[in-house]
Amino acid sequence: MPTASANIGVVGLAVMGSNLARNLASREGNTVAVLNRSRAKTDELVALHPEAGFVPTFSYEEFAASLQKPRTAIIMVKAGLGTDAVIDELVRVFEPGDIIVDGGNAYFPDTIRREQAVRETGINFVGAGISGGEEGALLGPSIMPGGSDESWVTLGPILTSIAAVAEGEPCVTHVGHGGAGHFVKMVHNGIEYADMQLIAEAYDLIRRGTGKTPAEIAEVFAEWNTGELESYLIEITAEVLRQIDAETGKPLVDVIVDQAGAKGTGAWTVQTALALGVPVSGIAEATFARSLSSHPEQRAVAAHLPGPEGEFAVDDADAFIEDVRLALYASKIVAYSQGFDEIRAGAVEYGWTIDLGAVSKIWRAGCIIRAQFLNRIAEAYAGEPDLPALLTAPYFAEALARGQAAWRRVVVAAAQAGIPAPAFSSSLSYYDGIRAERLPAALVQGQRDFFGAHTYRRIDKDGTFHTLWSGDRTEIPAVDTH
Numbered sequence: 001m002p003t004a005s006a007n008i009g010v011v012g013l014a015v016m017g018s019n020l021a022r023n024l025a026s027r028e029g030n031t032v033a034v035l036n037r038s039r040a041k042t043d044e045l046v047a048l049h050p051e052a053g054f055v056p057t058f059s060y061e062e063f064a065a066s067l068q069k070p071r072t073a074i075i076m077v078k079a080g081l082g083t084d085a086v087i088d089e090l091v092r093v094f095e096p097g098d099i100i101v102d103g104g105n106a107y108f109p110d111t112i113r114r115e116q117a118v119r120e121t122g123i124n125f126v127g128a129g130i131s132g133g134e135e136g137a138l139l140g141p142s143i144m145p146g147g148s149d150e151s152w153v154t155l156g157p158i159l160t161s162i163a164a165v166a167e168g169e170p171c172v173t174h175v176g177h178g179g180a181g182h183f184v185k186m187v188h189n190g191i192e193y194a195d196m197q198l199i200a201e202a203y204d205l206i207r208r209g210t211g212k213t214p215a216e217i218a219e220v221f222a223e224w225n226t227g228e229l230e231s232y233l234i235e236i237t238a239e240v241l242r243q244i245d246a247e248t249g250k251p252l253v254d255v256i257v258d259q260a261g262a263k264g265t266g267a268w269t270v271q272t273a274l275a276l277g278v279p280v281s282g283i284a285e286a287t288f289a290r291s292l293s294s295h296p297e298q299r300a301v302a303a304h305l306p307g308p309e310g311e312f313a314v315d316d317a318d319a320f321i322e323d324v325r326l327a328l329y330a331s332k333i334v335a336y337s338q339g340f341d342e343i344r345a346g347a348v349e350y351g352w353t354i355d356l357g358a359v360s361k362i363w364r365a366g367c368i369i370r371a372q373f374l375n376r377i378a379e380a381y382a383g384e385p386d387l388p389a390l391l392t393a394p395y396f397a398e399a400l401a402r403g404q405a406a407w408r409r410v411v412v413a414a415a416q417a418g419i420p421a422p423a424f425s426s427s428l429s430y431y432d433g434i435r436a437e438r439l440p441a442a443l444v445q446g447q448r449d450f451f452g453a454h455t456y457r458r459i460d461k462d463g464t465f466h467t468l469w470s471g472d473r474t475e476i477p478a479v480d481t482h
């Protein structure tokens, strides 16, 4: 058996796991034990990176023996049944006070269940969202851990040592207890879906409205990346649009099949929001847009359905592009506002204390949605921690006021040209809905009361009312059902 020389261990050495292990090993004070289901991966990692000083182990017993107490292990396996199997093995060889961290994209109810089950053994279980893809895992991800305060004492310094840094602050915080970390990571991914879809709609509108090539549009995005839209996703969009396919010489984006994949985190965000009653319409439309794209059989038969006559061509390309930029920024504000609403509602539902300002700060670097914009969100929550809706914060209200006319022009242009812009238009509808003095929800309440006696409230007195709708009365009494 090895001596207990490692302060942290990683189980699962696929790309994310091995990169995270290398990141850990590269930081002062860390010695990393590694374990993988197949021996070959461990041997390969250790041979390729002698500088890391890994402690290779080949059984759970060896792995546990190589770790100092409290033992701390990060599981980096594909979310699902594999995670449960690894947890069972670790619980078998660990002792009370030790810490098991799941760094995968687990569904937060699974994390809640696992945390409760593992806690019975006296071992700590922490679900930690880790964002930033392969490069982030290696160089510095944004990390969203949940779990107990006790585990954070040991885990905090280790995770801080590997996290990305934004303006001198590490992109990791103890997000909240239980499944809070994976909940926040789930919403991060939902926002990621909305951000990506909005960018895709902006590209499509510019391409079809101005006739610019992907390479020319790449320059537009590169320019946008120097202003208020500066973000990782805008930056990589320019790179993707610039790429030429080596085989055909065409823009790569024209060679890629237009059916977007999804591993499920966007759908979880929407399902959870539906259950919580939080309208994350931008995220939902982004998720549905991927689904729509991925039904080629329906798209093939629907392709003959009529659209508007004539070609779509804007008169002033520069003015249109600026409108699209403003529409993108306004829609992005809505998507983030909705995402933060969902985190707040989740915290209430599950009894977590989540500091929304702290969440926005740890998303400023390392993660996929990292953006200049997150600084503005952090400022908004610093100014008003209980801000009821992010989009009402002064900075965002001003940006929406500045962009709303352009936003409307873009949505109108898209509708008239027959170009789908579900995320742009649903975000605008949300904006108009939330700022409306009066909504037709009153009529919906009337309908509900008519067919199901579901009752309604009145604007002029307290209580719950039901109207006797039947009969030929001209004056219908409202009966207080209390």
Ligand code: 6PG
Pocket: 105, 130, 131, 132, 133, 189, 192, 261, 262, 263, 264, 265, 266, 367, 368
């Ligand atoms: C991240 C990413 C990461 C992964 C997504 C992709 O934060 O690093 O979100 O978790 O790339 O799960 O999700 P889809 O395959 O569903 O697009």
